[in-house]
Every structure is written in C-alpha cells, then in structure tokens.
Amino acid sequence: MEEYYDRPKDIVRRNSLVAGIRRKGIDDERVLAAISKVPRQLFMPEELHDKAYVDRAFPIGEGQTISQPYTVAYQSELLDVDPGTKVMEIGTGSAYQAAVLAEMGAEIYTIERQKKLYEKVQELAYLKRYENLHFCYGDGFLGWPDHAPYDRILITAAPPEIPFSLVNQLSMRGFMVLPVGKAGFQRMMRITRQADGVLKEEFDLFSFVPMLPGKHQ
Template identity: 45%
Template sequence: MRDTLKHKGMRNKLANLLAAKGIEDEKVLAAIREVPRHLFLDSSFEAHAYQDKAFPIGAEQTISQPYTVAFQSQLLQVKPNDKILEIGTGSGYQTSVLLKLKARVYTIERQLELFKTTSRFFGKMGYRPKKHIFGDGYKGLPEEAPFNGIIVTAGAPEVPKALLSQLAVGGRLVIPVGIEDQIMTLYVRKSEKEFEKTTFGNFRFVPLLEDKN
C-alpha cells in the first residue's frame, strides 16, 4: 500500500472529527494528520482505516480507535524529548503518534507475533523508538526509569505498582483500569510518595496480561 493524497485527505477529515469530539491538543491532531493509519492495518481494512473504529491486528489484539489514541496522547501532555514508556506496542500506531510528538519512546509488547511484525514495520517506515522490547509490561522498564510519561494501551484490572514507581516526579501515567469496561485514569506524581488521580469515563480495551512466571 502507498500513502496518497486521498489518504492524507481522509486523515484531515479524521482529525477534524476528533476535534469535534473534544480533542483540543493541536500537536496531537497534527500527529493524527501525519501518521498513515492505513499502513498499520491489513489491506482488506484500507477503505475503513480512517473511520473512528478499532480493528483486529492479529494475536487477539486490536488497533485502538483513533479517538482513544488521541485522548490518551492528550492526557500525557507530551513535550519534545520527553521520555515515554508505552505498555503494549500492538500495531505500533500509538507508538508512531508519540514519535511524531517528538517523544523518546520505549515500548514493550508481550505478544511475540505482534512484536516481530511491528519490528519489521518500524524498520520499513523509518519509525525509531529508543527501545522496542519483547517482554512483560506489568514490570515496566526499571533499568530505563524514571519516565516523564507512561501510557498503557490495554485494560488493567489494577494499577501495576511498578509503573507508578517508575514515574518521574511530575510524570503522568495514563492507564485504563477495570475488567470488562475500563475507566481511563490519570496519575500525576506530585512527590516521591504522593500521586494525584483523575478519572475520565469508560473505554474498552483488550486485557493487559501479566506474565505469572
């Protein structure tokens, strides 16, 4: 598949739709306009790639709907050169939006099939996260902590303490919490021991799986 003027026009319409739905961060909307979402999907979905919908990407996982990607990205308040940890690389679409926001992205995927596919895709597209890791997102990435932001792209039954501990003071953790439906939750680290919690309504994600080994 190629990225054409038609695709760019469809991305503009999508960004305008997201703005109408309440996404206000112009940098996030600009990233949505830039990242060719259709290239992250099977070619059979190309005609629908710029609808505000989630689609399957294999390994019982999905590419999140664009509104969700934009909403989580907006909550992170990414500044250029921020160090961001992403739990759940998936298709790499959210990763790529973060890279367009000029973040230094460390991303973890626990599904080997997706990890291999996305590794090849990043190389082909020239998207370069600082690290792309096959591993257990529940544990985070302590050797690279602290992070200015952590984003979780799967539904967690509870907030992993490891992720909270890896936030820098002033850092932001964006995580959907719950079993069936999830509550989008933001934690801001105010000090070494104090976190401010804010919730933002219901979303639906695939579950965040923990490696019990």
C-alpha cells in the first residue's frame, strides 16, 4: 500500500478543524475521531491542499464539490454507524465522506453517477487501506440492489423529494439520511423504514448539489 506524507501543519489544522466542528455541536466521538484521522487534502485538487482544513465545500470537478467537513460530520452523526453497519452511499464524489465512514468501521457501498469521478477515486491509493469500501458506477436513484438490504442509506446530494424507491433497499428499522428540496437550501431528514410505513424526522437546513438521475460519461 502506497504511503502518504501527512505534513505536521496538516495534522495541526485537522485537529483545529475537529475542535471547531465540536464547538458547532457535533459530539459523537466516533465521528470526530474518524475526521481527525482522514487526510482531507488527499481528496481535493492539489492546488487546494492548503485549504483542506477550512470548514467549507470546494469544487472537485464535474460540477461537484467535496462537502464541508461540518456537513460530513453532521450526516455521519445522524447515520449513527458502528463497526460492521452496512451502508449504501449515494454520491461518492471525492470519496471523503465514504472514507470517514469506512474509518468508523462501517461496510460502505458507494455509488457515483459521474464516470470521471468514479474513475478518479479508483486511483486514490489511500483508499486501498479500506477493505470495507466498495465502489459502483451507477444511477443513485436505482441504488445497489445486489447488496440490499442496508442498515443505513446516506445521500450526499439533494433529491427534490424523498426517493421512496430506495427505502425498499433498507432493512426493517434501517434508516436513510438525506437533504430534501430544490435548489437553494434543503432540509436534512432521516427516514426510518417501519412495518407500517416510514417515520420522518426533520433537522437543519443545508445546501447541496442536486441529485440527478442516470449515469454521466
């Protein structure tokens, strides 16, 4: 496995980032520990490496972004994963969110519709350390039924409404975390599958790129 060089200043900045996320209300120590270990700069264009620990989103190409670390922490905390929790992620992007969840020990099945982004993460040597991380080039609205049911589903782009087709890929009492709404700001939600339907919970407002159907070459 190829090693990476984590500069001392990156470690200092990452610890400072984690402290800032904690001050914003994230208190799941599993999430904070994972973010403190995953080198965010490796998931960003080289020209942005010095901004890797600024708590904001940055472009990664193909009209997509690497999510703000606070947003990654927020969704990860709502997802409430333990080692072995089976998660389907819709929207691999840079694979930073997937790496954080894999660092927490979850079994991650992540789907990306942009072929160039999908191919790019295959070349990221750092990710080879996670045997619990599985990639798919596909349509997120279709999910990954071959590996269903999932304990959790995470959507990292915003559908205009809840994609109930994906709820069927959840195990009973499993839940899906996603931002819902049109362009601008969306409401973070958690949808739990129950025998008699679903339980809907609403949380804070965020801004995500839209979730789009199909695959893109």
